[in-house]
Structure formats: C-alpha cells, structure tokens
Amino acid sequence: MNDVSAASSARPTPMMEQYLEIKTANPDSLLFYRMGDFYEMFFADAEAASRALGIALTKRGKHLGEDIPMCGVPVDRANDYLQRLIAFGFRVAVCEQTEDPKEAKKRGGKSVVRRDVVRLVTPGTLTEDALLEPRRANLLAALVRGRGASGGVRFGLAHVDVSTGAFAVTEVAADGLAPALARLEAAEVLVPDALVEELRDQLAETRAAVTPAPRELVDPARAEARLSAHFGVATTDGFGALTKPELAAAAAIVGYLERTQLASRPPLSRPVREGRGEIMEIDAATRANLELTRRLSGEREGSLLDAVDRCVTAGGSRLLGMRIAGPLLRPEAIARRHDAVAAFVEAPDLRRAVRAALASAPDLARAAQRVAFGRGGPRDLAAIRDALAAAEGLGARLAALAGAPEEVTAIAEALASADHALGRELAATLGPDLPLLKRDGGFVRAGSDAELDATRALRDESRKVIAQLQAAYADATEIRTLRIKHNNVLGYFIEAPQAHGERLLKAPHGETFVHRQTMAGAMRFTTTELGDLERRIGEAGDAALRIELDTFEQLAAHVTEGWAGLRATADALDALDVAAGLAEVAIAENHVRPHVDDSLDFRLEGARHPVVEVALRAGGKPFVPNDVDLSAPGAEGGLIQLVTGPNMGGKSTYLRQAALCAVLAQAGAFVPAASAHIGAVDRLFSRVGAADDLARGRSTFMVEMVETAAILNSAGPRSLVILDEIGRGTATFDGLSIAWATIEHLHETNRCRSLFATHFHELTALARRLERLRNATVRVAEWKGEVVFLHEVAAGVADRSYGVQVAKLAGLPASVVRRAKAVLDELEAADRASPVERIIDELPLFAAARRVAEEGPDPTVEALDAIDPDALTPREALDALYRLKNLRGQS
Numbered sequence: 001m002n003d004v005s006a007a008s009s010a011r012p013t014p015m016m017e018q019y020l021e022i023k024t025a026n027p028d029s030l031l032f033y034r035m036g037d038f039y040e041m042f043f044a045d046a047e048a049a050s051r052a053l054g055i056a057l058t059k060r061g062k063h064l065g066e067d068i069p070m071c072g073v074p075v076d077r078a079n080d081y082l083q084r085l086i087a088f089g090f091r092v093a094v095c096e097q098t099e100d101p102k103e104a105k106k107r108g109g110k111s112v113v114r115r116d117v118v119r120l121v122t123p124g125t126l127t128e129d130a131l132l133e134p135r136r137a138n139l140l141a142a143l144v145r146g147r148g149a150s151g152g153v154r155f156g157l158a159h160v161d162v163s164t165g166a167f168a169v170t171e172v173a174a175d176g177l178a179p180a181l182a183r184l185e186a187a188e189v190l191v192p193d194a195l196v197e198e199l200r201d202q203l204a205e206t207r208a209a210v211t212p213a214p215r216e217l218v219d220p221a222r223a224e225a226r227l228s229a230h231f232g233v234a235t236t237d238g239f240g241a242l243t244k245p246e247l248a249a250a251a252a253i254v255g256y257l258e259r260t261q262l263a264s265r266p267p268l269s270r271p272v273r274e275g276r277g278e279i280m281e282i283d284a285a286t287r288a289n290l291e292l293t294r295r296l297s298g299e300r301e302g303s304l305l306d307a308v309d310r311c312v313t314a315g316g317s318r319l320l321g322m323r324i325a326g327p328l329l330r331p332e333a334i335a336r337r338h339d340a341v342a343a344f345v346e347a348p349d350l351r352r353a354v355r356a357a358l359a360s361a362p363d364l365a366r367a368a369q370r371v372a373f374g375r376g377g378p379r380d381l382a383a384i385r386d387a388l389a390a391a392e393g394l395g396a397r398l399a400a401l402a403g404a405p406e407e408v409t410a411i412a413e414a415l416a417s418a419d420h421a422l423g424r425e426l427a428a429t430l431g432p433d434l435p436l437l438k439r440d441g442g443f444v445r446a447g448s449d450a451e452l453d454a455t456r457a458l459r460d461e462s463r464k465v466i467a468q469l470q471a472a473y474a475d476a477t478e479i480r481t482l483r484i485k486h487n488n489v490l491g492y493f494i495e496a497p498q499a500h501g502e503r504l505l506k507a508p509h510g511e512t513f514v515h516r517q518t519m520a521g522a523m524r525f526t527t528t529e530l531g532d533l534e535r536r537i538g539e540a541g542d543a544a545l546r547i548e549l550d551t552f553e554q555l556a557a558h559v560t561e562g563w564a565g566l567r568a569t570a571d572a573l574d575a576l577d578v579a580a581g582l583a584e585v586a587i588a589e590n591h592v593r594p595h596v597d598d599s600l601d602f603r604l605e606g607a608r609h610p611v612v613e614v615a616l617r618a619g620g621k622p623f624v625p626n627d628v629d630l631s632a633p634g635a636e637g638g639l640i641q642l643v644t645g646p647n648m649g650g651k652s653t654y655l656r657q658a659a660l661c662a663v664l665a666q667a668g669a670f671v672p673a674a675s676a677h678i679g680a681v682d683r684l685f686s687r688v689g690a691a692d693d694l695a696r697g698r699s700t701f702m703v704e705m706v707e708t709a710a711i712l713n714s715a716g717p718r719s720l721v722i723l724d725e726i727g728r729g730t731a732t733f734d735g736l737s738i739a740w741a742t743i744e745h746l747h748e749t750n751r752c753r754s755l756f757a758t759h760f761h762e763l764t765a766l767a768r769r770l771e772r773l774r775n776a777t778v779r780v781a782e783w784k785g786e787v788v789f790l791h792e793v794a795a796g797v798a799d800r801s802y803g804v805q806v807a808k809l810a811g812l813p814a815s816v817v818r819r820a821k822a823v824l825d826e827l828e829a830a831d832r833a834s835p836v837e838r839i840i841d842e843l844p845l846f847a848a849a850r851r852v853a854e855e856g857p858d859p860t861v862e863a864l865d866a867i868d869p870d871a872l873t874p875r876e877a878l879d880a881l882y883r884l885k886n887l888r889g890q891s
C-alpha cells in the first residue's frame with residue numbers, strides 16, 4: 001500500500017498514526033480497524049473492499065492533503081462480509097480495541113484507544129459456521145521439502161482442519177506431491193518462499209490459496225522445539241516416528257497458527273501419521289474428470305460424493321468426503337469398513353434408529369472447537385449437550401448388539417466412554433432459549449444457580465416497580481397518557497404529551513419532575529426516584545450477566561479440559577453416520593459389497609454409473625447394466641479393453657463407472673453392481689473428455705497430451721487407466737498414430753488394467769497383435785433408418801460411429817445432414833484401401849517399449865534422477881559423482 005509508506009514523512013492525526021503503524025505491520029491483509037460498532041477500512045483497503053463487497057466508499061479527513069477513502073462494515077454483520085472477502089481471495093487482519101475508551105480518556109484528551117490485531121482471517125483458519133461449508137472439511141496444509149532416508153527428495157505434508165482440530169502428517173515423493181495436494185483440496189497451503197516459483201505447476205492444480213512461508217516458519221531445525229512447546233511435551237517421540245520433513249511441515253502449521261490466531265490458540269489433536277502408500281493415488285486431472293467430490297463446474301451436486309452421501313450429520317458428510325477423496329489400498333482395512341456397512345445393511349431397524357438418533361446430534365466437532373478456541377457461544381454449548389445426549393443413547397444401543405464387527409464395536413466403545421458428566425452438566429445449566437452471543441445473557445436455566453435467580457428476581461422486581469411508579473405518576477398528575485419509557489441515550493424517562501407536559505414544569509409538580517427533552521408533541525422528564533430505580537435495575541442486570549458469563553467460562557473450561565474426549569466422540573459419531581449412510585444408499589440404490597484383495601483382478605458384473613443411473617431414473621429411463629473384466633490373465637499384466645461404438649452409445653459412461661466402482665469399493669462403500677471383485681488399485685488415472693486450460697496457456701489438445709504423458713510415464717502394474725478418445729483433438733492420422741502408440745505402450749510397458757474408448761475403428765485390428773487387448777463395442781440397433789442406442793457393451797467391434805445420425809438427432813439442418821452423409825459415403829469408399837491392415841502386419845511392434853519393459857529402467861539414469869543438487873553438501877556431491885561413475889562402469 002503506497003499511501004502507507006508515503007505517509008511516514010507526514011503528520012497524520014494520532015488515530016491515523018496508529019492505523020498506519022498497524023497497517024504497515026500487516027501489509028498483505030485488509031485491515032478491519034475497529035471503531036465503535038464498525039470495522040473501518042481506509043486507503044487502498046477501502047477501495048478494494050468497497051469494490052469487492054459493493055459497499056459505499058466515503059471519505060474521512062485528509063492525508064498528505066488528499067481525502068482518505070474509507071468504507072466500513074457493521075461489527076454484528078462482519079461474518080457475512082468476511083466470508084465474501086475470503087472467497088475473493090483476500091486475507092483480513094481484525095484489529096480490535098483492546099481497552100475501554102474511558103481508559104484512553106484518562107490518559108488525556110488526545111489519547112487514542114489502544115488497538116491490536118487479534119486475528120488474521122485466512123481461508124485455512126476459519127472456524128465460524130457462517131464462514132464454512134458445513135459438509136466440507138476446511139483444510140490448511142503445509143509442505144516442506146527434505147530428504148528421505150534413502151537420499152531422494154521427499155515432501156513433508158501436514159494438514160489441519162482448524163474448525164475441528166484434526167491434524168495429520170504424511171510424507172510423499174516429489175511425483176506424489178501434486179496428487180496428495182489434489183486429495184486434500186485444502187483451502188490454503190503454506191509453501192516455503194523459496195519453492196513457490198518452482199512448484200508453480202503443482203500448486204496451480206489445487207484450488208488452494210498459496211501462502212508463502214518465510215524460512216523461519218519451515219526451518220526443520222526449529223520444528224521439534226516448536227511442536228513440543230505447542231503440545232506441552234518434552235519430546236515429539238510420542239507422536240510416532242515422524243520423519244524430518246513431516247516434523248517440519250507439522251511445525252509450520254503450528255507456527256502459522258500462532259502468527260495468525262494471535263489472541264487465542266485453536267486446540268489441535270496430536271498429528272496423526274497417515275501411512276505412506278496406504279491411499280490410492282489420484283491426480284488432480286483424474287479427480288476433476290471423474291467428478292469425485294465436485295463437478296467440473298465446481299458444485300458438489302452431481303458428484304460421486306453427492307450420489308452416495310446419505311449422511312444425516314455434517315460431520316458424517318465431511319468424513320465421507322475425505323474417504324471418497326482418499327480410497328484405501330490395504331484389503332483388510334477396506335474390509336473392516338465394508339463389515340461395518342454390511343452390519344447396517346443387514347439390520348434395517350437398527351439402521352433406522354441410529355440414523356434418527358444421529359439426526360438430532362449437531363456438529364459436535366466444530367462446536368467444541370469454537371468453545372475451546374474462545375469463540376463459542378451458548379448455542380455451541382447446547383450443540384455439545386445435544387450431541388453428547390445422542391452419543392449416550394447410541395452407545396447403549398450399539399453396546400447391546402451381539403457379534404458386531406470390529407469398527408462398530410470400536411464406535412460403540414468410544415460412544416460409551418463419552419463425557420456424559422459434561423453432557424449432564426450442560427443439560428442442567430443451559431436454559432431453553434439460547435441467544436447467539438453470550439453477552440446477551442439469559443442462557444442459564446432458572447433454578448440452576450441460586451445467586452443468579454436472586455439477582456434476576458431483583459432485576460425483574462424493579463421492572464414491576466417501574467410499572468407501579470408509572471401508575472402512581474399518572475394518578476398524581478392526572479395525565480392518563482403519561483408513560484415511563486427507555487432508550488439507549490436517556491435510559492429510563494417519563495414522557496407526557498406536550499399539552500400536559502407544560503403542567504409538569506410548574507408547581508406542584510415542578511419539584512418532582514426534572515425536564516430532560518422537548519420533542520415534537522411530547523416532553524420528557526426524570527425524577528430522583530426513577531434515577532435510583534434505574535441504577536438498581538442496571539446493577540441487578542449487570543450482576544446477573546456477570547454471573548452468567550462466569551458460568552459460561554466455567555462450562556467452556558470443562559469443554560476445553562474434555563476436548564480430546566469430545567473429539568473422539570465426534571469421530572465415532574462421524575464414522576457411525578458414514579457406515580449407516582452407506583448402508584442406506586446400498587439398500588436404496590441396490591449396491592453390493594465388493595470383494596477387494598491383493599490380486600490383479602477387476603471384474604464387475606452388472607455395473608452401473610451411480611450418478612447417470614439416478615439422473616436417468618428421474619427422467620423415467622432405465623440404466624442398462626454392463627459387465628467389465630480387466631483381470632490379468634497371468635503374471636504378464638492386466639487386460640486392455642478397447643471400446644468402440646457409436647456416438648452417444650455410452651462409452652464414456654461405461655469407462656467412468658468402472659473407475660467409480662474402484663473408488664467406491666476402496667473407500668469402503670458398496671458398489672452399484674451385481675457383483676464386484678477388485679484387486680486393489682494403487683493409482684487411478686483417467687483422461688476423459690476435453691477441457692482446455694487457457695489460463696495456463698494450454699490448448700485442448702495440449703492438455704490431453706500432458707495428461708496422457710503423465711499416465712504413460714507413471715502407471716504401474718496395479719494401476720487402473722481410463723482413456724477416452726485419445727488423439728481426437730488433432731488431425732485424423734496424427735490422432736490415430738498417437739492412440740495406436742499409446743495402446744502399445746500401455747500393453748508392453750505399463751501393463752496395467754486399462755479401458756480405452758475410441759472412434760478410430762482401425763485400432764481394433766491391434767487385438768490380433770496384442771495378446772492382452774480385448775475389443776468391446778456398445779451395441780446399437782437400426783430401426784426404420786433411425787439408430788437406437790442399446791447401451792449394451794459386448795465383445796466385438798463397431799462397424800461405424802453413427803456420427804451423422806447423432807448429428808441429425810441433435811437438430812443439424814437437414815441439408816447439412818444430407819451433405820455429410822454424401823461426403824461420408826465417398827470417404828468410406830476411398831478408405832477401403834486403408835493402409836492400416838498393412839501396417840498391422842508390417843510395422844514392427846513398438847520396439848523401444850518392449851526393450852525397456854524387458855530390461856527395466858537404466859540404473860544410472862535412476863540414480864541421476866534421485867539427486868537434488870540444491871540439497872547436497874559439497875562432500876555428498878563428490879560422493880554422488882563417484883557413485884555415478886561407478887554405475888556407468890558397470891553398465
């Protein structure tokens with residue numbers, strides 16, 4: 001902000017001086033500067049905020065001879081404005097008055113009230129419900145680069161949901177960073193200053209706001225001390241064996257929260273270590289293409305998550321979202337989740353009862369977090385009370401269950417050991433009608449505190465006395481319309497119509513009634529008696545509020561003490577909601593329990609697309625189920641299914657449903673199929689549909705090639721690859737050649753289970769050469785010259801694409817359709833002398849790929865790739881050089 005720096009030589013008012021000083025210390029944030037009932041913004045902040053929020057820009061005083069632009073938002077509506085500013089990508093520093101203005105006055109007439117920034121509001125540090133989506137976790141992530149045990153580059157990646165306190169860390173290799181970030185969908189990522197430029201591409205794939213972190217924040221040397229201090233432990237050994245990059249990333253989060261949440265610290269769980277290699281790797285493009293947790297257009301509705309989310313609590317939906325975003329790999333862990341879902345599928349009464357009880361449990365995790373964070377209100381306490389009551393009932397119900405599976409038993413135990421004493425204390429203390437803010441009072445139940453009851457009686461008594469006084473004055477003055485009223489300026493006052501009021505100024509009333517104000521048509525007075533009464537009412541009211549606030553603090557202290565236990569209860573409620581919700585959707589949508597193991601099988605019978613099926617049903621149309629079998633016939637690798645068929649036949653749907661079934665199965669859900677056997681997929685890749693990325697200067701075809709390159713370079717034997725119409729974005733022969741070479745590479749090098757849809761019918765000839773390639777086609781029927789899509793996938797080859805028929809269906813002018821048909825006939829006649837048949841027989845099979853597959857990668861190149869020159873000491877660099885020379889000598 002230039003105005004601020006230029007201001008240092010000027011002589012601003014003392015208040016402006018204070019503002020400029022605070023603003024200079026927070027240059028990256030809009031400064032919400034508290035003045036009375038408003039947060040005011042000045043200079044460039046005011047201009048930016050007024051534009052973003054559509055609020056009036058005004059002026060206040062002058063600075064360097066120029067008007068100071070200003071705009072403000074009322075404190076009680078600040079959350080609405082904050083939410084919009086954060087969505088626009090701003091950070092906001094909230095600056096409060098830290099003393100009573102009366103104190104400032106005591107220091108002298110010109111003294112400015114002390115103010116300080118109490119909190120930096122950033123996308124990753126929100127806790128208020130008004131600022132958050134209830135059913136989506138709001139993560140702050142931090143990454144730190146380091147080296148793993150074997151010397152290669154590793155990234156420590158930590159993430160926390162400040163709104164619940166859930167804190168986790170993991171470590172990923174350099175090529176795992178982008179998929180890991182894509183999985184987290186963090187709202188904000190802390191990235192070391194020095195890496196922001198280098199990681200630009202990986203970071204661009206996340207939707208997160210990138211916050212550059214200074215070196216001091218990500219310094220591994222300070223990590224241990226910072227974490228130990230935060231958690232009040234002597235060493236972090238108790239957190240499990242965290243690696244250096246993991247420690248550094250976790251410490252960066254803690255350090256950042258200390259910097260941004262100045263007035264209070266959010267409680268955090270100890271960082272849980274997410275097992276490396278335990279989560280299916282899915283890159284950002286694949287997530288977006290498959291619309292796992294949101295549509296390409298951004299909304300949740302219409303995504304896979306939305307289709308299977310029958311959770312009745314926000315916490316359950318958040319957990320399900322994380323599970324869909326990060327499916328598991330280990331069959332035993334997956335089976336545990338399936339067992340829990342199965343338990344609720346098999347017990348409909350229990351499922352209904354559990355879901356009904358959960359529906360009355362509010363968002364325990366977020367409410368407890370706000371209270372422990374010092375940002376809670378009476379309604380948060382009530383949420384904790386209600387959630388604990390639900391937990392108690394559910395715990396008892398589940399404990400009575402005989403032969404429950406492991407996950408359900410663990411949930412039952414967690415619920416049984418919930419803090420029921422706290423629940424009862426809250427129930428006994430909180431009243432029925434709760435204000436949003438504790439300062440409004442009235443939330444402590446009558447009868448729970450004798451002193452409070454007595455003080456309230458006094459206050460209410462005084463109110464009765466006011467009514468009596470009004471009657472007495474009306475009698476004495478014979479003014480029937482005399483009233484005792486109250487406003488914030490005068491406090492209590494007596495009001496009489498103008499005509500009668502004049503009488504009160506004179507004897508005999510003039511002695512009693514002291515004139516205060518003359519209004520249009522009315523006069524206002526006070527009396528000594530009324531003044532005394534007012535003081536008594538005020539004192540009783542203040543005293544009652546003080547007692548209520550003390551009670552609140554006491555309850556909040558109990559919540560803080562029991563925070564870890566409340567989190568465990570919340571986790572159990574979430575897991576229960578997910579299991580019962582998935583059972584509900586399994587019954588309603590006819591999903592089946594999949595069998596997931598360590599094989600390389602992939603066999604779905606009667607599989608459906610969970611989103612398209614629901615959409616078709618809404619239009620009264622049935623979905624045609626199809627089988628998929630990509631199981632590896634031997635140790636050589638998985639099958640490639642090459643799907644041809646007409647436009648609109650259902651190829652994309654078929655490809656996607658296979659991928660979605662794998663995601664659902666490994667996330668722990670049942671799948672939309674008649675039966676499913678899936679050898680755990682470790683990486684899922686899809687290149688589906690076309691989208692250009694003009695913001696990053698990539699054309700549609702370029703995006704397609706970049707994504708295909710990523711797949712061919714990284715898919716391994718356990719991967720599942722979905723490729724839809726590769727090569728369609730360029731000239732026919734270029735496209736066909738690329739698709740051809742891609743299939744050969746998948747077959748010979750990646751050897752993974754793959755589905756490949758194409759309109760290049762020439763490719764089907766490859767089945768003669770590639771033993772693990774199978775042709776399949778989506779069937780159509782022709783009826784009275786019209787094409788009828790059967791949506792059935794069967795072994796075989798499509799003879800044509802019916803593109804012209806689909807164009808006709810789409811309403812292309814008849815003349816264009818006729819002409820297209822004529823051109824097509826010509827082209828097809830010319831194509832009969834197609835060179836493809838000859839190529840199939842004569843072109844040597846993808847020789848390079850085969851060699852690499854047989855020999856394995858070059859060890860020298862691998863060793864070279866593992867070296868990170870910036871992270872080596874001179875001594876290590878020399879050693880590395882010798883190692884490379886050695887390897888070269890061996891090869």
Ligand SMILES: Nc1ncnc2c1ncn2[C@@H]1O[C@H](COP(=O)(O)OP(=O)(O)OP(=O)(O)O)[C@@H](O)[C@H]1O
Nearest residue numbers: 622623624625646647648649650651652653654791
């Ligand atoms: N199994 C099915 N059962 C019923 N309807 C289906 C099925 N599969 C697809 N459809 C319907 O057909 C439409 C087109 O499907 P899809 O986009 O998968 O076709 P496509 O073969 O990939 O087409 P194109 O080659 O033009 O991209 C879908 O929107 C859906 O309404």
